[in-house]
Each structure stands twice: as C-alpha cells, then as structure tokens.
Amino acid sequence: MIIRLTVNGRQHEVEISAATRLIDVLRDQLGLTGTKQGCRAGECGACTILVGGQPIQACITLASRVRDEVRTVEGLDDRFIPLRQAFADHGGFQCGFCTPGQLMRAAALLAETPLERLSDEAWLREQMNGNVCRCTGYCGIIRALMSEDVRALARDNAPE
Amino acid sequence: MTLIGTRTRHVDWQAITDGSAAYAADLHLQDELAAAVLRSPHPHARIISIDTSRARVLPGVHAVLTAADLTKSLYLDYRAIDRDRRILAEDVVRHIGEPVALVAANDAATARRALELIDIRYKRLPVADTVAKALSSSAPAIHPHPETRNVAAHVRRDFGLSPQNSPAPAHSLKGSFTSSRQTHATMETHTVKAHWNPAENCLHVWAPSQNPRLIQRDLAQLFGLEPASVRLHQLAIGGDFGGRTQISSTEALVCALSFATARPVALHQSRAEEFAFTKWRLSWDIDLELGCDAAGKVTTLAARFDVDNGAYNQAGPGEMVYGSVALGSSYRWLGYQAEGRCVYTNKVPASSFRGAGGYAINWALECAIDELAEKAGIDPIDFRLVNAISDEDEVSLTGWQIKSSGLRRCLEAVREGIGWDEKRPQGGKGRGVGVACTIHVTALSRDYMLRSSCALDIDRKGHVTIRSGCGDSGTGQKTLICQTVATILNVAMDQISIVTTDTLATPHDAGAGASRGSFVAVNAAQTLANKVRSDLSAVALAHFGDGNGEVEWAGGEIRKGNHVIALGELALLAGGAAEFYSMQSDYVGQFHDADPSGYEDISPTYSFAAHAVEVEVDERTGSVKVLKVVAAHDSGTILNPLSAKGQVEGGVVMGLGAVLGESLIFEEGRVVNASYADYVLPRPVDSPPVETIFVDVTDKKGPFGSKGLGEIPLITIGPAVSNAIAHATGLRLRCAPHTPDQIVMAARRRDGKPLTAGSIAARPDRWWVEGVRAAYPLGLHRGLRELAENLGGPPIATPIEALHPAETLDQALELLDRESDAAPIAGGTDLLALETQGLPLPGRQLVDVAALDELRGIEARTDGSLRIGSAVTLAELARSEPCGAALRRTAALIATPPIRQTATVGGNLCQTKRCWFFRNGFDCHKRGGATRPCYAVMGDHRFYHAIQDAHRCQAVTPSDLATTLIALDARIEIRSAHAMRHLDVGHLYGGPGETRLTPGEMICAIEIPCEALHRRSAYRKLALWQGAFAIATACVSAKVSDDALVSELRVVLGGASSVPQRISSIERRLTGRRPDSALIKESVGSWLRKTHPLPGNHWKAFAVADMLEDLLSRALAGKETA
Structure with a gap:
C-alpha cells in the first residue's frame, strides 16, 4: 500500500506493507538515519520520535497507523540548540547512539512540563526511564535537563 | 591558552546531537547484500553433514558458504599461543550460536529463507556447560589439545614468603567468591559491512571498534592479505567497553561473503543475538585465604581460581595471567601464592570487558579485605x-612500582564525602556504608601497547587536521588529542578536526584498551605538537630573518616582535610544493617482555581510586537501593574534567549493574535473559547521583601528568556496594550479582528461619505435579528435549499480513468475525515485540481498534460505577482521578513512560506470558507443544515463575492490571459481532497470559462497581527494576468500619500462580474481624504453607508473604491508600 507521511514538515508518499514499522520507513526509505534501532521491541528507547508531539517508539509502531506529523532528531529546529548544547556541556552523551532518542524524549518533556517539575530530579528520572544509556550512568543527561539553559528553553516554549 | 584541564565539549557534539553521526547501520553501500548466519542450535555436537544445494538455488541468493569453502586459518585473537577459533565450525560445534554456514542475498528476508533451506545433521555430544562439569572426571573434552582436559591455560604464582615460613596470622579469613557474568550490551548491536574490491586489492571494512588495528591485523592474517590491503573506515562507534576492542565473530563472516560475491555485504545483529552470541565478561570463581597480624598488618594471601572461558580462547588465558599478578599487587603482602585455571565450557566465549582481568579479583579481594578488617576490629578505611x-x-x-599515588587522599575524601564517621557506627539496621579501593594500570608495558603515532596536516587557512589511529567509542579520546594539539600550537578548537580509526588515513595506534588512551595516545599527540611547534618556529624565524630566540604562538598566528605570520601561510611556506604542511611523529614508551614469574613493573604508571557508597536494604523483599556514591580518583592531571567525570559516572553505574543485577543466565549453554527487559541493567530511576572527586596529583610520566581513568571506576564500585550491604545487614554476600533472592535467603539463614516455604505435605492434592517435577532431572527433561529436537524446531511464526482500519466498533467486530486469524491491535506494544521475538501472534489479520470512540474514555456512571474503555492508555489510566489511587498506581508502575503512552488497558490484560524461556527462543511446552519440556522446572525460575498451583507450564500471567481489577470486583465487557457477555476479570484467564476469549471476541470495556471504588484499596509490586515485569503484585481492597471491622475483603496476588488469584484463605480469616498484626501474620502464614515453589523460588514465596503482611497491616489500618 502507499501511505502519506509528513515528516519534519515534509510530505512523503511511501510504499509499505501492513507489517512495515515506522523505524524502517524513516531509516531505509526516507534516509533519516538519526533515529536508531536498539532493540526492535520497545525496550530501550533509542528510536524515540515524536508523532503529533507525543514521544513514541518507532520500532514498535506500524507505519500505516501513523496519522499525525512525525518529528525526528533531524527535525529538531534551532530552538532546541540549547538542549543539544546542554547535552554536550553536561556530559549527556558519550558514544551518542542513544542520544537522538534521549533528545526527542526530552523535547517532548520540555513541551508539556510545568517549569517547576524540571527541577524535580526524581520525577525527571522517572520520565526518562524508558531511555537506556549504557555510557553516562544517566548523571550527565539529568544534569543537562536540569541546567539553566534548558529551563530557559522550557520557559520560552511553555504551553500557554 | 591551555585547554588542558578545561571542560571541553566532545569534538563530535554537533554530529551526535543532530543525528548525522554515521554508525555502521547508517551507511548504505551501493549494491549491498544482506548476510545471514546459520548458527549451531546445540552446545556441543558433531556436524554429520551439511547440504546447501537447496539454499544455493533460491532466487536472490548470491553465496552460501560453509567451513569447506573457507580458509582454515585460526583467529589470532589475543595471544598467538592460544589460537583455537575458526571463522565457521568445521566438524564440531562447541557452543550454541557458533556460526556454521553463511548466506548473502539481495535482502535480509531472502537470506533468512535460504538459511531454512540448508540441511544440516548433527550428532549431539555430551555437554559441559559449567566449570564444575568441565572439570569433572566424566567431562567430555571440548577441545582435543589441552594437556589437562578442558583447561585452556594454567597459571601458578609464588611471591615472597611461603605459607610455611610466614608467621601465623592473628586474624584470618577464608572465602569463596563468584563474580557476575556481565555483558557489554552496547546500545549499537554488532553491525559490520565489508566490500572486497579486487581491482583495488583492498578489503574495505566498516566495523565499529575502539581498536581498529587489531581487527585489521586479524582479518589480514585470516584471509592471507597484507594488512595494508585491509582498510577499516572511520565510523561512529555505538559503545565498546572492551566488547569490540578485539575481533568478534561477525567481521570475518561478512568479509568471507564479500570475497565470494565481490559485492558489499552487511550484517546487522538483532538485540537477542547481541545478548546471546557475543562476548561477555569472564566470570571467576575465586577462593581466597588471607590474614593479618595483631596490629592489623596484612601477612599472606593465597588464592585459587577458575575462570569460565566459554568454548574458545579469546581474552581468557591472557586475562587470567594478568589477574593472577594484579591480585597480589594492591596490598603489602609478605607472601602471595596463587594457582588458576582457565576452563573451557560449552558456552559462547567470554572475553575482555572494561576493567579486564582486574575486575573479578578486585571485587573478591576488596570484599575479603573488608571482612578481615572487621575480624581484626579495625575500621575498613x-x-x-x-x-x-x-x-x-x-x-x-x-614488582609494580608506584610513580605517583593519591590513594590515601582518595580514602580520606570518601570518608568525608559519604559522612563515614557519622554513619559507620549505625550499621546493621537496613542502612549502611561501605568502601573499597583499587590500583589499576595505565596501559601495559608491552611493545604493542606503548607505541602510538600521530600525524597532522595544516592547510593554507591554518586549519589543522589531526590523524590518529585511536578509537573513540565515546570516551572522549578524540577531544583529548585535539585539546593537546590546540594547547601546544595555541589554536582554537574550531580550527582543528580529527580523523580516527580509518586505517589508511591514520598512522598506527593500538586503540583504546587497558586505560592507555589518555597516556599513550595523548603522549603521541603531545610529542607531535611539540615537534611541529619547534619545526615551524624555525621556519618562522628564518622567514622573519631573525634566526635567534623564541617566537610566540597565539590565535593562529606566529609572532616575534613586529614580525607576524598566519599559521596557514607558515604552513605553505614550510610545505613548499605540497601546499600544506604535514608532520608525523611516533611515541614509543619504555616496554619490556613479560617475566615468566610475573614479577615486573607491568605498567608505565598506576591509577588509584576509592569509592564509598550508602545503601538501603530491605531484607524482606531483597531490594537494595543505592542512595549515594562518592567516587574519589587519582588519575593524575585531569585533562578534561567534563569527559573525566563522565567516565567515572558511567563506570560507577555500569559497576552497580554488575554487582546488583546484571548477569547472563545460561540454561544448557543457551542465554535465557537475552533482552533488555530480562537483563537487568541500570535505568535512570534506579541509578544514584554520583559525587566525583579528583584528587590533585601530577604524575611524573604521564602527558601533562595524566594517568588512565576509563576502567578503574567500574572496578572499584562493586565491592564498595557488597561491603555496604554487609554493613547494613551483617550479610557477607560472596556471589554477584546480589539479586533479591540472595538477600532474602541469606537473611533467613542468618536468622535461623526456615528456608523452604510451602511443602507438598500441606498440599497432598499436588502429589502428581511433585512427581513430575522430581522426574525432570531423572531423565524426563532430557527425554522431552531430545524428542522435541527429533521432531524439529518450533513452528516458524509468520509476520503480520494485513491491517484493517475500522471506523466503528461494529465494523471492527465484523472484521474480527469475518477474517480468519484476526486479532485486534490497539497499542501494539506486546504484539510487535512478539513479532520481533519470532513468537506466534494472536492473529495476523489485525483490526485497528485504537481510535474507536466506543473503546475510549473513562466514564463515571450515575450509579457510581466506572466504565473504562479497553483502548484507554495506561498513561491515561495513571492520571484518571475516578479510578482510585490503587488502580492509578498499578498503571503508573507498568513499564516505562513511552510504553504507557501507547499501551492500552485491553492490551495489558491480553498480553502474552513473559516467561523468559518462552520469550527468548527456548522450544518449550508452550511454544512447540506438548512434547516439549518446561525449561523453568530445571532452569532459572527465581523471579518470573509460579510459586503455587502451576502444572505443566510454570509461567505466570503478566498483567499487573488484572491483580488490581480483580481486587476491585471488575467485570469485563466482551463483544463479538453476534453477542455481548460479561466476565469477572478473575475468570478471564485459562492459563498463564492466556485468555478465555473466543475467536471474534474482543474486550471492549472494564466496569468497576461503585462499592469497590469506595473500599480501602492498596497495591504493591515486586520487580527487579522500576518498570520491569513483575516478580509479583498484590492488591488488597476492603471495607473497614470506623471501629476497624473488616468486611468485603479482597486479597489478590499476581505473578504467584499461572493466573492472578484471590487468596480466599486469607480473606476468610480476616473478614468479620478486627485484624491485629498477629492475626494477619497467622493468615498469611496459612497461605505460605500451601504454596508449592520450585527449588529456586522459595525466596519469592517468603518475599510475597512479607509484602502481603505489610500491605495488609497498612492498608487495613488506612495507612496505605494506593
């Protein structure tokens, strides 16, 4: 079947089967390889992307069921530069393989979270619990999310 | 300006955070073929015949290879003397997963189909899948060559005073320790591409590794090429931790297929293959005997150890030899004797892992030292x-000679940081502090380790391109090298780029390993930059016409007095016709050959660390919570505090995994927990904050005074945790990881409590089950397994065939009725995981019901009852006020936020069982049919199997919601195209994770009656990590009058038997009473006696009983309302 997908603001028509997973469309058909496959079972979060603004795992999503706009790490616009920099400045990544998924999960949090929540470390850890990182011990990721620059970003993008 | 010692961003930060960093799977080579590997299904068998003719003629197949088609060369691996491993098994397979045949085809599906067409016959051989079996007198010889059967290597050490000549110690300790079987679990699975290009006489390889030159060397010798004809290309590396530092078993497979096809070939391992068929950390069984004198000075150490090597030599023998020396190198022993064996077993080979050789021995010794200090009555610090x-x-x-040491300061720093003096006197009450310390090498003083070359080019714009052979798998080594050059040439970081790992473009370096990078590779960069600076300074002086004195380097310019020249111009001047300047230099440290006695100064310099941790231990449930970690390190000058801190934090958390949860579980040589869900590695919630302290030390030898850091954090933390648990509980645990079962049972042993829960005497009706269980080890298990093997493997599951959208519920029900093999899909989180795991799906004609209005929404009805649509997500349920706190909490503790976002109530109730044998490829009773055994009876059933009422299958129903919904008297509304019916949730299941829905039926809603919503309800869950599938769940719901009279009591357990159940014996005893703690204890005890655990899950019955007792006391008293 042929489906229409809007990814990072661009419309695509792709031919898929009923079993095709969104991660394969993104990576193999659209060449958006920033989204990583870590487990193909929804257990590690490396493939986290946004669909209609909600974080979902592309590896356990059937492509033909996707109706809303898809946003991947390649589609994180300039507003999110402070988030990317915070990951770099606070040790939020080492090998970088889980990083696109971490960033997309974080981007969703910033869009939906009241500011005071972002200083609650225990809550942040719970929210990030679906994203496995084997390198950092999570310390740097949490530091990045609690940094002043990321708070400023959340403030600027706070839901009305 | 110096950048040394400054927090400098990783040089690849932009590419890593914008998704453009290219890992192996992100490359697509033109005309790339897909590889598939036929692997041995047996731990030990002779290959009788292989017939590939049917596979070869399958359209789309380009090559099918067996050992007969390949070179007979052996892998080089770590030490030439240990070579025993081929690319493909020739006549005997020695572990499950050993590659036997290869296919290259147009696409992965065709390649996999071709594998099914290869006819191969095996004759099973006796199996030695454990060290004990391999050393027994009846063991089969796994390899013909060792002098002593199955002993791959042997070591003996004798330093200082012999035991006979040493004074008798005033205090002594004997103990046996077993280390965990940690696996690397890099986020990127092994992914390799290769292209043999005959025209170029070049084998191009894309293989992520922190040590590309070792892979180049091994591939060259395997295929009879010059190393220069093997080119590894630059790649982003998705983690290494020692798992890819040497060649694995994937690179050569892809190369062989490319030779056969002259096309690029790619192999991408699945996560399950990654867990099951790649290296893991060598596990050591270590016996220690040590002592100290009356003043508390250590006297002698004696050790015996056996190292589980797996079926072939990789790092095993070498690491054992290193560990045998390291064990005697950290304390001031008067004498040290050791004897060790590296033992072949029929398992996937174990090999190097961050902290190699030092990890297990340091954990055992630091635990023993702590206990010895306690015996001597001396504070462990x-x-x-x-x-x-x-x-x-x-x-x-x-013979290790210390060049610099900050160990004392590390110990003092953690004493202060953890609040030792205040907390140490208060141990034994479930909370405790522990400490451990470590000495570790910075590279080994061997020829191959201490050589590193580095080169750079400067173009006409003054841009510096460094070429280093190092491999940066995330450690930050590239950044350190750039910082070094930027500092010495005084140019900005954005004027510098670095090429690594490409073996054609870069000069030789031995890659990352043995914590050598910050010493050897940075030394090479420093040597190079100094040489460039002095060379170009001379050119500048000549250009200035002022031959004497010093020039100043600043901001990309070189000045003297009024003279100035831009670096780019100077490069042109020096480079002449080349139009750029180029320089290479070589660093060679002082090395020597190993002394057979082991006595030598093995490393250029040594790093030190001390860690202190505070833990909270719940002896009743066995959970250990790490509250705080203080990690103090002497790694000399810290070149980049940002990346250094990351190395400590990451190493600490990985080390917490190894001591508290991570360990591969093998059953008959096959990995049982081959998934992120089942392999317990640290997640954000369970990981503590880490306070990192770097003590100020400048090493005499290291570049800028630095020493190694990558491995030592992981080596130090484990024993600190074991020692903290001992301080909190008095339990000295000597087998890692310290999972809840260990703690519960050790505490019971300490207290003299019974170690068996229920018994058959209390449940005479289960004599038949008991009899079958008893027959399993006597031949039933083996008989069934062999019968199953003769019948062929389990049915091959087929993927999703069609997805039918539905606009209305009626339409959906009609589709479910009309299509054969139909099933609804809502969140799909379990359905797609099942497909990945190769398990049968509930249906292959899927009807999409996620968006149906009729199934959405939570409706509070006028009669006070609640109707929850089956397509309500768990996240919505967790937020829903009317559902009550117990149900909200139940939902909130299921899986992880992204799963809860998608997964639905109906899907949670209907999910398939999570038994790790069933999920991870075992051809069990439920997978292959009645002729198969249940692997849980004899396999590892500590966490996820029944403790009561199980029959043929020991699995349990995995739905946490079911537990709470039963307690809330919930009923399920079930519809089909023709009818509607209601069913109590308690009657939904006919077996573990098996519903009584008939074809065409679907759960549409859950109804909770008004009265239940007004009862006191509370919920608990036992799990190995927050978000994991439950070990057990419990929900209590009751009406409690103002004067504490209990009525309408529901006590429900999930995860305890094949289906979630009300515990009527407890309900009966407490209903109509005002239960005090004695009555609650008595009632729970009555249940406990009637459980029927398997040998390894009595602990679970005790933990569940304690959880129930606590939950009942608190819930009925109104102290716990969720």
Whole structure:
C-alpha cells in the first residue's frame, strides 16, 4: 500500500506493507538515519520520535497507523540548540547512539512540563526511564535537563 | 591558552546531537547484500553433514558458504599461543550460536529463507556447560589439545614468603567468591559491512571498534592479505567497553561473503543475538585465604581460581595471567601464592570487558579485605590506609612500582564525602556504608601497547587536521588529542578536526584498551605538537630573518616582535610544493617482555581510586537501593574534567549493574535473559547521583601528568556496594550479582528461619505435579528435549499480513468475525515485540481498534460505577482521578513512560506470558507443544515463575492490571459481532497470559462497581527494576468500619500462580474481624504453607508473604491508600 507521511514538515508518499514499522520507513526509505534501532521491541528507547508531539517508539509502531506529523532528531529546529548544547556541556552523551532518542524524549518533556517539575530530579528520572544509556550512568543527561539553559528553553516554549 | 584541564565539549557534539553521526547501520553501500548466519542450535555436537544445494538455488541468493569453502586459518585473537577459533565450525560445534554456514542475498528476508533451506545433521555430544562439569572426571573434552582436559591455560604464582615460613596470622579469613557474568550490551548491536574490491586489492571494512588495528591485523592474517590491503573506515562507534576492542565473530563472516560475491555485504545483529552470541565478561570463581597480624598488618594471601572461558580462547588465558599478578599487587603482602585455571565450557566465549582481568579479583579481594578488617576490629578505611600499596616509589611484592599515588587522599575524601564517621557506627539496621579501593594500570608495558603515532596536516587557512589511529567509542579520546594539539600550537578548537580509526588515513595506534588512551595516545599527540611547534618556529624565524630566540604562538598566528605570520601561510611556506604542511611523529614508551614469574613493573604508571557508597536494604523483599556514591580518583592531571567525570559516572553505574543485577543466565549453554527487559541493567530511576572527586596529583610520566581513568571506576564500585550491604545487614554476600533472592535467603539463614516455604505435605492434592517435577532431572527433561529436537524446531511464526482500519466498533467486530486469524491491535506494544521475538501472534489479520470512540474514555456512571474503555492508555489510566489511587498506581508502575503512552488497558490484560524461556527462543511446552519440556522446572525460575498451583507450564500471567481489577470486583465487557457477555476479570484467564476469549471476541470495556471504588484499596509490586515485569503484585481492597471491622475483603496476588488469584484463605480469616498484626501474620502464614515453589523460588514465596503482611497491616489500618 502507499501511505502519506509528513515528516519534519515534509510530505512523503511511501510504499509499505501492513507489517512495515515506522523505524524502517524513516531509516531505509526516507534516509533519516538519526533515529536508531536498539532493540526492535520497545525496550530501550533509542528510536524515540515524536508523532503529533507525543514521544513514541518507532520500532514498535506500524507505519500505516501513523496519522499525525512525525518529528525526528533531524527535525529538531534551532530552538532546541540549547538542549543539544546542554547535552554536550553536561556530559549527556558519550558514544551518542542513544542520544537522538534521549533528545526527542526530552523535547517532548520540555513541551508539556510545568517549569517547576524540571527541577524535580526524581520525577525527571522517572520520565526518562524508558531511555537506556549504557555510557553516562544517566548523571550527565539529568544534569543537562536540569541546567539553566534548558529551563530557559522550557520557559520560552511553555504551553500557554 | 591551555585547554588542558578545561571542560571541553566532545569534538563530535554537533554530529551526535543532530543525528548525522554515521554508525555502521547508517551507511548504505551501493549494491549491498544482506548476510545471514546459520548458527549451531546445540552446545556441543558433531556436524554429520551439511547440504546447501537447496539454499544455493533460491532466487536472490548470491553465496552460501560453509567451513569447506573457507580458509582454515585460526583467529589470532589475543595471544598467538592460544589460537583455537575458526571463522565457521568445521566438524564440531562447541557452543550454541557458533556460526556454521553463511548466506548473502539481495535482502535480509531472502537470506533468512535460504538459511531454512540448508540441511544440516548433527550428532549431539555430551555437554559441559559449567566449570564444575568441565572439570569433572566424566567431562567430555571440548577441545582435543589441552594437556589437562578442558583447561585452556594454567597459571601458578609464588611471591615472597611461603605459607610455611610466614608467621601465623592473628586474624584470618577464608572465602569463596563468584563474580557476575556481565555483558557489554552496547546500545549499537554488532553491525559490520565489508566490500572486497579486487581491482583495488583492498578489503574495505566498516566495523565499529575502539581498536581498529587489531581487527585489521586479524582479518589480514585470516584471509592471507597484507594488512595494508585491509582498510577499516572511520565510523561512529555505538559503545565498546572492551566488547569490540578485539575481533568478534561477525567481521570475518561478512568479509568471507564479500570475497565470494565481490559485492558489499552487511550484517546487522538483532538485540537477542547481541545478548546471546557475543562476548561477555569472564566470570571467576575465586577462593581466597588471607590474614593479618595483631596490629592489623596484612601477612599472606593465597588464592585459587577458575575462570569460565566459554568454548574458545579469546581474552581468557591472557586475562587470567594478568589477574593472577594484579591480585597480589594492591596490598603489602609478605607472601602471595596463587594457582588458576582457565576452563573451557560449552558456552559462547567470554572475553575482555572494561576493567579486564582486574575486575573479578578486585571485587573478591576488596570484599575479603573488608571482612578481615572487621575480624581484626579495625575500621575498613583505616585498614586500607595502613595496608594498601600507596606510597610514591613503593614497589609491590609483584614488582609494580608506584610513580605517583593519591590513594590515601582518595580514602580520606570518601570518608568525608559519604559522612563515614557519622554513619559507620549505625550499621546493621537496613542502612549502611561501605568502601573499597583499587590500583589499576595505565596501559601495559608491552611493545604493542606503548607505541602510538600521530600525524597532522595544516592547510593554507591554518586549519589543522589531526590523524590518529585511536578509537573513540565515546570516551572522549578524540577531544583529548585535539585539546593537546590546540594547547601546544595555541589554536582554537574550531580550527582543528580529527580523523580516527580509518586505517589508511591514520598512522598506527593500538586503540583504546587497558586505560592507555589518555597516556599513550595523548603522549603521541603531545610529542607531535611539540615537534611541529619547534619545526615551524624555525621556519618562522628564518622567514622573519631573525634566526635567534623564541617566537610566540597565539590565535593562529606566529609572532616575534613586529614580525607576524598566519599559521596557514607558515604552513605553505614550510610545505613548499605540497601546499600544506604535514608532520608525523611516533611515541614509543619504555616496554619490556613479560617475566615468566610475573614479577615486573607491568605498567608505565598506576591509577588509584576509592569509592564509598550508602545503601538501603530491605531484607524482606531483597531490594537494595543505592542512595549515594562518592567516587574519589587519582588519575593524575585531569585533562578534561567534563569527559573525566563522565567516565567515572558511567563506570560507577555500569559497576552497580554488575554487582546488583546484571548477569547472563545460561540454561544448557543457551542465554535465557537475552533482552533488555530480562537483563537487568541500570535505568535512570534506579541509578544514584554520583559525587566525583579528583584528587590533585601530577604524575611524573604521564602527558601533562595524566594517568588512565576509563576502567578503574567500574572496578572499584562493586565491592564498595557488597561491603555496604554487609554493613547494613551483617550479610557477607560472596556471589554477584546480589539479586533479591540472595538477600532474602541469606537473611533467613542468618536468622535461623526456615528456608523452604510451602511443602507438598500441606498440599497432598499436588502429589502428581511433585512427581513430575522430581522426574525432570531423572531423565524426563532430557527425554522431552531430545524428542522435541527429533521432531524439529518450533513452528516458524509468520509476520503480520494485513491491517484493517475500522471506523466503528461494529465494523471492527465484523472484521474480527469475518477474517480468519484476526486479532485486534490497539497499542501494539506486546504484539510487535512478539513479532520481533519470532513468537506466534494472536492473529495476523489485525483490526485497528485504537481510535474507536466506543473503546475510549473513562466514564463515571450515575450509579457510581466506572466504565473504562479497553483502548484507554495506561498513561491515561495513571492520571484518571475516578479510578482510585490503587488502580492509578498499578498503571503508573507498568513499564516505562513511552510504553504507557501507547499501551492500552485491553492490551495489558491480553498480553502474552513473559516467561523468559518462552520469550527468548527456548522450544518449550508452550511454544512447540506438548512434547516439549518446561525449561523453568530445571532452569532459572527465581523471579518470573509460579510459586503455587502451576502444572505443566510454570509461567505466570503478566498483567499487573488484572491483580488490581480483580481486587476491585471488575467485570469485563466482551463483544463479538453476534453477542455481548460479561466476565469477572478473575475468570478471564485459562492459563498463564492466556485468555478465555473466543475467536471474534474482543474486550471492549472494564466496569468497576461503585462499592469497590469506595473500599480501602492498596497495591504493591515486586520487580527487579522500576518498570520491569513483575516478580509479583498484590492488591488488597476492603471495607473497614470506623471501629476497624473488616468486611468485603479482597486479597489478590499476581505473578504467584499461572493466573492472578484471590487468596480466599486469607480473606476468610480476616473478614468479620478486627485484624491485629498477629492475626494477619497467622493468615498469611496459612497461605505460605500451601504454596508449592520450585527449588529456586522459595525466596519469592517468603518475599510475597512479607509484602502481603505489610500491605495488609497498612492498608487495613488506612495507612496505605494506593
């Protein structure tokens, strides 16, 4: 079947089967390889992307069921530069393989979270619990999310 | 301006955070073929015949290879003398997953189909899948060559005083320790591409590794090429931790297929294959005997150890030899003797892992030292201050010579940081602090380790391109090299780029390993930059016409007085016709050959660390919570505090995994927990904050005074945790990881409590089950397994065929009725995981019901009852006020936020069982049919199997919601195209994760009656990590009058038997009473006696009983309302 997908603001028509997973469309058909496959079972979060603004795992999503706009790490616009920099400045990544998924999960949090929540470390850890990182011990990721620059970003993008 | 010692961003930060960093799977080579590997299904078997003719003629297949088609060369691996491993098994397979045949085809599906067409016959051989079996007198010889059967290597050490000549110690300790079987679990699975290009006489390889030159070397010798004809290309590396530092078993497979096809070939391992068929950390069984004198000074150490090598030599023998020396090198022993064996077993080979050789011995020794200090009545920090090797110029009994040491300061720093003096006197009450320390090498003083070359080019714009052979798998080594060059040439970081790992473009470096990078590779960069600076300074002086004195380097310019020249111009001047300047230099440290006695100064310099941790231990449930970690390190000058801190934090958390949860579980040589869900590695919630302290030390030898750091954090944390648990509970645990079962049972042993829960005497009706269980080890298991093998493997599951959208519920029900093999899909989180795991799906004609209005929404009805649509997500349920706190909490503790976002109530109730044998490829009773055994009876059933009422299958129903919904008297509304019916949730299941829905039926809603919503309800869950599938769940719901009279009591357990159940014996005893703690205890005890656990899950019955007792006391008293 042929489906229409809007990814990072661009419309695509792709031919898929009923079993095709969104991660394969993104990576193999659209060449958006920033989204990583870590487990193909929804257990590690490396493939986290946004669909209609909600974080979902592309590896356990059937492509033909996707109706809303898809946003991947390649589609994180300039507003999110402070988030990317915070990951770099606070040790939020080492090998970088889980990083696109971490960033997309974080981007969703910033869009939906009241500011005071972002200083609650225990809550942040719970929210990030679906994203496995084997390198950092999570310390740097949490530091990045609690940094002043990321708070400023959340403030600027706070839901009305 | 110096960048040394400054927090400098990783040089690849932009590419890593914008998704453009290219890992192996992100490349697509033109005309790329897909590889598939036929692997041995047996732990030990002779290959009788292989017939590939049917596979070869399958359209789309380009090559099918077996050992007969390949070179007979052996892998080089770590030591030439240990070589025993081929690319494909020739006549005997020695572990499950050993590659036997290869296919290259147009796409992965065709390649996999071709594998099914290869006809192969095996004759099973006796199996030695454990060290004990391999060393027994009846063991089969796994390899013909060792002098002593199955002993791949042997080592004996004798330093200082012999036991006979040593004074008798005043205090002594004997103990046996077993380390965990940690696996690397890099986020990127092994992914390799290769292209043999005959025209170029070049084998191009894309293989992520922190040590590309070792892979180049091994591939060259395997295929009879010059190393220069093998080119590894630059790649982003998705983690290494020692798992890819040497060649694995994937690279050569892809190369062989490319030789056969002259096309690029790619192999991408699945996560399950990654867990099951790649290297894991060598596990050691270590017996220690050590002592100290009356003043608390250590006397002698004696050790015996056996290292589980797996079926072939990789790092095993070498690491054992190193560990045999390292064990005697950290304390001021008067004498040290050791004897060790590296033992072949029928398992996937174990090999190097961050902290290689030092990990297991340090964990065992630091636990033993702590216990010895306790025996001597000396504070463990003081004991280490007195006894640990820690003085500059001090030489260990084994010849290690200390160049610089901050160990004492590390110990003092953690004493203060953890609040030792205040907390240490208060142990034994479930909370405790522990400490451990470590000495570790910075590279090994061997020829291959201490050589590193580095080159750079400067173009006409003054841009510096560094070429280093190092491999940066995330450690930050590239950044350190750039910082070094930027500092010496005084140019900005954005004027510098670096090429690594490409073996054609870069000069030789031995890659990352043995914590050598910050010493050797940075030394090479420093040597190079100094040479460039002096060379170009001379050119500048000549250009200035002022031949004497010094020039100043600043901001990309070179000045003297009024003279100035831009670096780019100077490069042109020096480069002449080349139009750029180029320089290479070589660093060679002082190395020597190993002394057979083991006595030598094995490393250029040594790093030190001390860690202290605070833990909270719940002996009743066995959970350990790490509250705080203070990690103090002497790694000399810290070149980049940002990346250094990351190395410590990451190493600490990985080390917490190894001591508290991570361990591969093998059953008959097959990995049982081959998934992220089942392999317990640290997640954000369970990981503590880490306070990192770097003590100020400048090493005499290291570049800028630096020493190694990558491995030592992981080596130090484990024993600190074991020692903290001992302080909190008095339990000295000597087998890692310290999972809840260990703690519960050790505490019961300490307290003299019974170690078996229920017994068959209390449940005479289960004599038949007991009889079958008893028959399993007597031949039933083996008989069934062999019968199953003769019948062929389990049915091959087929993927999703069609997805039918539905606009209305009626339409959906009609589709479910009309299509054969139909099933609804809502969140799909379990359905797609099942497909990945190769398990049968509930249906292949899927009807999409996620968006149906009729199934959405939570409706509070006028009669006070609640109707929850089956397509309500768990996240919505967790937020829903009317559902009540117990149900909200149940939902909130299921899986992880992204799963809860998608997964639905109906899907949670209907999910398939999570038994790890069933999920991870075992051809069990439920997968292959009645002729198959249940692997849980004899396999590892500590966590996820029934403790009561199980029959043929020991699995349980995995739905946590079911537990709470039963307690809330919930009923399910079930519809089909023709009818509607209601069913109590308690009647939904006919077996573990098996519903009584008939074809065409679907759960549409859950109804909770008004009365239940007004009862007191509370919920608990036992799990190995927050978000994991439950070990057990419990929900209590009751009406409690103002004067504490209990009525309408529901007590429900999930995860305890094949289906979630009300515990009527407890309900009966407490209903109509005002239960006090004695009555609650008595009622729970009555249940406990009637459980029927398997040998390894009595602990679970005790933990569940304690959880129930606590939950009942608190819930009925109104103290717990969720």
